[in-house]
Amino acid sequence: MQAHVGDEIAVHSRHVGEPARHGVITEVRGANGTPPYVVRWQDGTEAVFFPSADCTIACKDGEKAAS
Template identity: 55%
Template structure:
C-alpha cells in the first residue's frame, strides 16, 4: 500500500453492522509512501495507523 499526504483512507467495518471510517492522511512516516500513516478521521480524532487488508487508499482530488 502506498499513499501521499492528502489521500483519503477508508477502513471498512470488520463485522456485520460495523461502520466504515474515513480519514485524511496527514503524514506518511514510511519510505516511498508506505505505512505507517498519521490520519485525521472525520470524527476529529487523529492517530497513527498501520493499514490492514480492511483498508483502502484513494488519491486526493485537486
C-alpha cells in the same frame, strides 16, 4: 500499500451493521509512501495508523492507491 498526504483512507468493517471508518492522511512516515501514516479521522481525532487488509486508499487525484 503506498499513499500521499491528502489521500483518503477507509477502514471497512468486518461486522454486519458496523460502519466503515474514514480519514485523511496528514503525514506519511514510511519511505516512498509506505506506512505508517498519520490519519485525521472523521471524528476529528488524529493517530499513527498501520493499515491492514481491510483498508483502502483513494488518492487525492481520484485514482486508487497501489496495494
